[in-house]
Amino acid sequence: MPDIVNSEQEKAWNGPEGAHWARHQDRWNAVNGGFDEPLLDAAAITGAHRSLDLGCGSGQTTLLAALHAPRGSALGLDLSGPMLASARARAEREGVANVSFIRGDAQVHPFEAGAFDAAISRYGVMFYTDPVAAFAHVRRALRPGGRLAFVCPADAALNDWTAAMASLRGLLPVGDFGTPGLPGMFSLADRGRVHAVLTAAGYTGISIDPVRAYGTWGHGAEDAADFLLGTGPGRHLMERAEQDTRDRARHTLTDHLRGHESDDGTVRLLSTSWLVTADRPTARSEP
Template sequence: MASAVDPAQDQAWNGPEGVHWARTQDRWNAVNDGFNAPLLDAVGIAPDHRVLDVGCGAGRTTRLAALRAPHGHALGVDLSAPMLAEARALAARDGVGNISFVRGDAQTHPFDPGAHDAAISRYGAMFFADPVAAFGNIGRALRPGGRLALVCPSDPALNDWVTAMTSLRGILPVGDFGLPDRPGMFSLSDPGRVRAVLTAAGFTAVSVEETRAYGTWGRGAADAADFLLATGPGRHLMDRSDAPTRTRARTALTDRLRPHETPGGAVRLLSTAWLVTAARP
């Protein structure tokens, strides 16, 4: 049975955004690696567990899950062919053999029922067109008693990269960074909605706890500014602006990030997220 995919998300993650993430996966791991241990600890991976990684990207958390389950297996699923190519290459480089990857939309992919003991997602579960259907499908992939753990952004105002970008509103046409009831980075930022979605999808024992981690965004303020402006939201804003405006925005963002430089020159920004756990009955 073929897996249907969301056309808009398929186009985005196999276009410039997917290519960007694949090429810069080391940088994104430097941003988000602080959430790895809380995520993996929360789901309780045993040595023989079969783990499903939803929105696995270039496979960082999939590889870590596989290492925690040396007698089990980790399966990463993602829409992005460019990122999955990186994931397979990195798993081969690191000699992680109990791992595989599949291209598909976790909302509709025909997972083997009850084939997994645990499901995880680090910033990969916010883009579903129908989150109740998606988490229902993920739940059916879990055995009875299987556990789900995911990390998703909380309030945009509690994330330093967002406040840095919104500081450019006098220069660039910066709008809202997503709404809590529409697919996008902050679609699960309302904890009440998270609980309602997972409960409707058939999960029990839903817990939503705040977790925070600092990530490294660049080797200096100018480097971090260039990186932020090359991400999807930043690139969209810069593409709509003329050259002088782009220069002003880059200079202003560099100045805004300079106080976040460490003595060694790295730019460290705080990310605030929800650590969500739930169980399949």
């Protein structure tokens, strides 16, 4: 069985996008960290639990899972070499000994059957080429009765950062923010599809609830605009425009983000996601 089947995502996360996320890991944790506590609470990791973090990136949620289970362990899995290097360095720096990281594809990685009490993910499960097969593969890695818990973006219209990028329509070729059903940030935005995928993958006890959190995108509108335009989608749009258009786009985005500045200049944007939990059945008749 091959170690990697999701070659397109492997290329992306080991190129400029992965390098960007590794370089700006603290900023991305400031953006998405508001979902950490709901995620870990939903996963109910404690004691001697063994956890698997899917699409762990630079390891924020993996480290939290390890700290929640001081007599257990946490394994972070990701396609991105640069981000995993950052994760390992952070674990060593913070002295978290019951955590490890490995590069691999969750769709096919040779997990030991029943090896984990919980599988978690913060924005790491939307990019599978075959999500039913991927989630079924993860289910077999859970012990009977083990729990899957993840956070994924809900409707793009409910997220402030997409409204910010949409302010550039007319200047840059900003299209739709992904197509439900295709690999990408909003592939699991439809609640019904999430339920259908997990049911087909053999899970029971499925719960899908909205969760909202503000993230810090920058200190001042100009800083936040630079950060947004430095992400993969932002870079892609800017690279297709002439310098004059790029300057106007930066100015337009900065003006939009001024409406989100707090008194101290911090730019905070609201994100709306699904908090999903599901269980591996204990019945012998499971798939």
